[in-house]
Amino acid sequence: MYDISTRERTLALLGQGRSLSSISRETGISRAAIRSWQIRLEPLPRMVAPAPGPPADDHAYAYLLGLYLGDGCISAHPRTGTYLRIACADAWPGLLQLCREAITRVRPGVGVYSVQKQGCAMVTSYSPHWPELFPQHGPGKKHERRIVLEPWQQAIVDAHPWEFIRGLIHSDGCRIVNWTTRVVDGMKRRYEYPRYFFTNLSVDIRRLYTNTLDGLGIDWKQANAQNVSVARKASVAPMDVHIGPKY
Incomplete structure (x- = not known):
């Protein structure tokens, strides 16, 4: 049996266009299990997202905003709406922990996990409300579009x-x-x-x-x-x- 967060992470990899074989090799989950999650008709149970609103911690939000503008992005997710991802280099493990802590302080109750990549970890959190907290989100690369802070x-x-x-x-x-x-x-x-x-x-x-x-x-x-x-x-x-x- 796999917990909900494991299934959510696996479905997120599927949403990125990854093959069943590559996901199975990375996660250790069988292709049959992944396929069953992909084709099941009833929705997976999931965490109830916090109600939309301002950041729960302005101090943490100011730090997280800096991380997002530098190495962050918001992407669509097939089940939870959107997910926030912040790239943290393996050379600085302390920063990865600070990033995780900032996310949980800004939106208490959201799930946060890391996906290991070559040379870095993607600190990831699912919530339908991330675009509200980071309205600088948009198509394309940040340096190719206008970046202006909202008054709040x-x-x-x-x-x-x-x-x-x-x-x-x-x-x-x-x-x-x-x-x-x-x-x-x-x-x-x-x-x-x-x-x-x-x-x-x-x-x-x-x-x-x-x-x-x-x-x-x-x-x-x-x-x-x-x-x-x-x-x-x-x-x-x-x-x-x-x-x-x-x-």
């Missing part, structure tokens, strides 16, 4: 700007240590300094990032067409307090 979203970002920045950095940013050399008292010395980068193809998403930095008094510069850099010591210091290296 902007109000949350204004109230929790560091969480929004943290989500963006955790998805499409990094903290690195640069180095250079200086001659001091006739001796060449190595000098290291940390800096933050945020990289995104979307002009609109980069603007949301820089506008929020401006509101926090953080100095930044456009490193190139797709990269925003924070390197001044006085600006890196608060970034380290609120964000720090990925883990």
